[in-house]
Amino acid sequence: MGVDPMGADVHGDGGAADEAGWAARARELLAHGDARLLKRYGRDVDIDRLLALRARLVDDLLRRAWHHCIPEGAGLSLIAVGGYGRGELFPRSDIDLLVLAEPDAQQAHQAALSRFFALLWDTGLPIGHAVRSAQECTTAAADQTVMTALLEARPVAAGPEAMAALAAAIAPEKIWPPRDFFLAKREELQQRHRRHGDTSDNLEPNIKDGPGGLRDLHTLGWMAERAFGVRELEAVVGLGHLGADEAAALARERRSLGRLRFGLHLVAGRPEERLRFDYQKALAQRLGYDDDEHSLGVEKMMQGFYRSAAIVRRISDRLLQRFEETFDGEAKPEPLNPDFVLRRGYLAAAAGYWPEGDLREVLALFSTWAAHPQVRGLHSQTARALAESLRQLPAYADAGPAARERFMALLRGPRPVQTLTRMARLGVLGQYLPAFAQVSGRMQFDLFHVYTVDQHTLMVLRNIEGFASASAGAGDERFSIAHEVWPRLRKPELLLLAGLFHDIAKGRGGDHSELGAVDARAFCAAHGLSEADTGLVVWLVEQHLRMSVTAQKQDISDPEVVRAFATLVGDRERLDYLYLLTCADIAGTSPKLWNAWKDRLLADLYLATRRVLREGLEAPVDAEARVAEAREATRLLLREQGHDDATIERQFAEMPDESFLRFRPEQLAWQAAALVEVRMGDTQVAVRPIGGAAGEHGGALEVFVHSPDRDGLFAAIVATLDRHGYAVHQARILMGPHGTVFDTFEILPADSYACGDPAQLELALRQALAGALDQVRAPRRAAPRQLRHFRFPPRVDFSTTADGRRSLFGLVCPDRPGLLADVAQALRASHLRVHDARIATFGERAEDLFQITDEHDRPLDAAAQDVLRAELRARLDPENPNRGAPR
The missing domain is CATH 3.30.460.10 (Beta Polymerase, domain 2)
Structure with missing residues (x-):
């Protein structure tokens, strides 16, 4: 035995x-x-x-x-x-x-x-x-x-x-005959890619099953084994279906991806295939990636992954096409022009030795591709020839005038964004514009930027292209006035250039807007743009964040804020370009970031600025004239609703004068109509969708609360909204006659259980405000796991408004469910009044700004500021088991 x-x-x-x-x-x-x-x-x-x-x-x-x-x-x-x-x-x-x-x-x-x-x-x-x-x-x-x-x-x-x-x-x-097996596995691969959004460039990519991941390499190997009986892709080289350089690149990236997957299993302690935030930093440390002044170690590791996935996708596309030809055979070439033909619907160079390092020939390829939308893609032989010649192609600074002219012709020609996207995926854009290659695959370790810098740039360009479609009648309802602004652009390609360069200097250290503007100036000058056109592109890159910051962090109903912004912009043309770039940039940062509230906010700033520019920057701000104009416009709207002048005047007398400066006429008419049947001392709540029917435009709602002023009213409203799954993005609290308040909130669903029904939310608010306000509490909820990886100490700042009447309280801290409700409770516990609130969230980072006073409507003194700081520390400390409890 x-x-x-x-x-x-x-x-x-x-x-x-x-x-x-x-x-x-x-x-x-x-x-x-x-x-x-x-x-x-x-x-x-x-x-x-x-x-x-x-x-x-x-x-x-x-x-x-x-x-x-x-x-x-x-x-x-x-x-x-x-x-x-x-x-x-x-x-x-x-x-x-x-x-x-x-x-x-x-x-x-x-x-x-x-x-x-x-x-x-x-x-x-x-x-x-x-x-x-x-x-x-x-x-x-x-x-x-x-x-x-x-x-x-x-x-x-x-x-x-x-x-x-x-x-x-x-x-x-x-x-499973080889051809049937190939078709089934190709369909499986395509379906798998679609499940992952057809991109590997997201914050938590799947190393194994995502596009460009290890499963793609395995799929190619299975196809090769079934078709040719070989166990390794390297063996396909001898059969003429894969170049030695392609095989070497696939082997290199397979090892790189395998190294990441091996380490991911180690740090996760389980068969995890997603590079989640929970493991990214630990894995980067395990692999020896160090932080430096320009990049975090984790960002370097992730950039390596994204670049590996891009190479795998690029070569696998070519190999899939060659497998297809193995089974179906080569079709007779169909000439498109003297230089290019179609082979089985794929675009191919007619010459056998194309492109021989000639950049003009490469750009001619993309021009032909753009002119023939029926093309299925790039033929594998031509794609390989292009890949082999990439290093021979000059960057724009070394290219001749003819090549530069051809590049600008692509921007002015049909489907320019699709062309730039193709050039980026095939590596040509990064070769022509080396700064773009530097940000290819570059991620930012936060929850705000959900794409790599290069993919975000391409998303911005696609949004810009969508504005053109909207102006042609195929409107994108996310942008309410973009289709009106787009036709005014003198040269749309200038906006594309601004979009291409707006983030191109990220990761170099310093202000990426300023560094990107330097790059843009050099590029425009090299391509023969006029000084005026160059100046516009450079200014857009340098100021591309200014409109977003102004709209989200300042009070754009304040004429002085609008005037300062108009002074910066200077003329209507810059305003048009900057508005469209801002919309495209925000919407291209995250699928969840653009919403009806931001659409209306930017549209309001655009229209207010356009008016100031039309009247002249030197024209004085006449508040009385603005109030009179708003009253008249609101009166006309109320008359259209069937209200007589006596009713309208009675309503106007009950509304704060400041509301006619702060709100648009249609908002004022909505509020006035909601109060027609309300008796003195009663509470009224009205809720309506922003920008369309309920459920459209991301479910944004506007909430109006009219009530006798009571301590804790703001906190109770915020807690009720939080309890029903809504996040506040803007709040305005105005004092009306007879001790009443006019509170207006613009909100968005923050949780899946937010019903989106205005009537149901109205009822919930009425019930909450009818009882004891100190009993209204937001629920305690655990923060999403991603937020736990982005903690930093809260920062509290105090200043005073320009007129000296109120304090400005700024809070920057990690975002989490129930944050605003806790802040509101801290304000209430400190016996402070809220008059205005700007709530902004950038991924994991909350940046909120409040106008507040003490109980006697005075700015906060040092002692009151200290009390509020203490309350905030107690309520915002994530380690405090009694966080959010009353003190």
């Missing part, structure tokens, strides 16, 4: 104690072997060898368990399949096994097999297994997932006859 190396008889029958002892010794052996292997892990590790050694370690343990449980001559074969069958084993990956046996052998040794698998589970191995005959393998392989796993088969305890039987069971003549 043989002896197990771990000390037990190979076929001993010592019962449960024997099995438990064997499993314990196996766990110890596995842990010791893993510990030795994992010490090798690092940035420069040979990941292929490390993965192979882990697989070999498990192979050895499986063979021992097999011989411990399965008698010799049993007619059973143990085969590794799936990723484990590929001979690579990541720390937390499943170990997929196939026991190949005919039905009589399966029946005869059922107990032994059960004992074998139970032993493996007791050992702690994550086993996935199937017991099948050869015929059962053929049947099961009708599922392409099973077929794919069987393609990776490798013997663990199996002889050549068993492997031959398995190969025969899944042979192309029995199941």
Whole structure:
């Protein structure tokens, strides 16, 4: 009888104690072997060898368990399949096994097999297994997932006859002919890409299944094996379907992605495939990426991932096309012009030695592509020729005048944004504009920027392109007036250039707006733009954040704020360009960032600034004239609703004079109409959608509350809104006659349970305000896991408004659910009054600004400021178990 190396008889029958002892010794052996292997892990590790050694370690343990449980001559074969069958084993990956046996052998040794698998589970191995005959393998392989796993088969305890039987069971003549398999796997790949938004450039990418991830490389390998019978992509080189340089690039990026995945399993302690915020910093530290003055170590690591994924996608697109041609054959070329043809719908260079380092020829390719929208894509041979010639192409500074003219022609021609996107994906844009290459794949470690800098730039350009479509009748309802502004642009390509350069200097240190403006000036000058056009582009890049900051952080109903902004802008043309760039930039930062509130805010600032520019910057601000004008416009709206002049005058007398300076006529008419039937001393609540029907435009709502003034009213309203899943983005609190308040809130759904029904929210607010206000509390909710990785100390600042009547209280702190409700409670506990609030959230960062006074409507003195600081510390400290509780 043989002896197990771990000390037990190979076929001993010592019962449960024997099995438990064997499993314990196996766990110890596995842990010791893993510990030795994992010490090798690092940035420069040979990941292929490390993965192979882990697989070999498990192979050895499986063979021992097999011989411990399965008698010799049993007619059973143990085969590794799936990723484990590929001979690579990541720390937390499943170990997929196939026991190949005919039905009589399966029946005869059922107990032994059960004992074998139970032993493996007791050992702690994550086993996935199937017991099948050869015929059962053929049947099961009708599922392409099973077929794919069987393609990776490798013997663990199996002889050549068993492997031959398995190969025969899944042979192309029995199941999945090569062309059918290719089409199925390609469709699977495309569906997988769509599930991930067809991009790897998001904040928490999936290393394995995302576009450009390891699964893409595996898919190409499975296709190659089915079509050509080769196990490695490198073997396809000899068949003429893959260039040696392409194979080398895929192997390099496979190792890079594998190194990340291996480390991700280690830091996560589980089979995690997403590079979540929870693990990114720890993994970057494990790999030795250090912070410097320009970039965090984690940003460097992630940039490496994004670039690897981009290369994998670029080459896999070419190889997929070559596989297609293998099955369907080359079609007769269809000439498009003397230089380019169509091959099976793909654009190809007519000359065999194209482009020979000629930038003009490369730009001609993109011009032809843009002129023929029916083109399926770039032909693989031409794409490879382009890739091989990239390093020979000059940057714009070294290119000749003819090439520069061709580039500008692309911006002025059809579908310029699609052209720039294609150039970026194929690496041409980064070669022509080296600064763009520097930000390609560059992420920013925060929750505000959900795309890499290059992908954000392309999103901004797509939004700009959408403005043109809107002006042609295919409107994007997210932008209420962009379609009116776009036709006024003298040269739309100048806006595209501003969009291309607005973030191009990120990551260099210093102000990226100023550095980007320097780059833009050099580029415009090199391309022969006039001084006026160059000045406009440079100014837009330099000031691209100014309109957003003004709208979101200042009171744009204040004529002086608008006048200061108009002075900065200077003329109507700059205003038009800056407005469109600002809209495109915000909407291109995150799918969730643009909403009806921001649309209205920017539109209001644009229209107010346009008016100041029309009247002249030197014209004095006449508040009385503005009030009279607003009253008249509101009166006309109320008359259209059927109200007589006596009713209108009565309503105007009950409204604060300041409201006619701060609100638009349609808002004033809505508020006045809501109060027609309200008696003195009663509370009225009205809620309506912003910018359209309820549920449109991101569910933004406007809330109007008229009530006798009471301590805690603002806090109670905010807490009620928070309880019903809404976040406040702007609040305005005005004092009316007879001790009443006119509170206006602009809100957005912050949680999935926000119903979006104005009537339901009205009822909830009325009920809350009818009772004791000090009983209205926001619920305590845990912060989303992503926010936990972006903590920083809150910053509180105090200043005084220009007229000296109120204090400005600024708060910058980590965002979280219920934050504003806690701030409102702190203000209430400090016996302070809120008159205005600007609530801005930038990813994980909340930047709020309040106009406040004490109980006697005076600015806060030093003692009152200290009281508020103490209240805020108590309520905002994430470690305080009583956070949010009254003091």
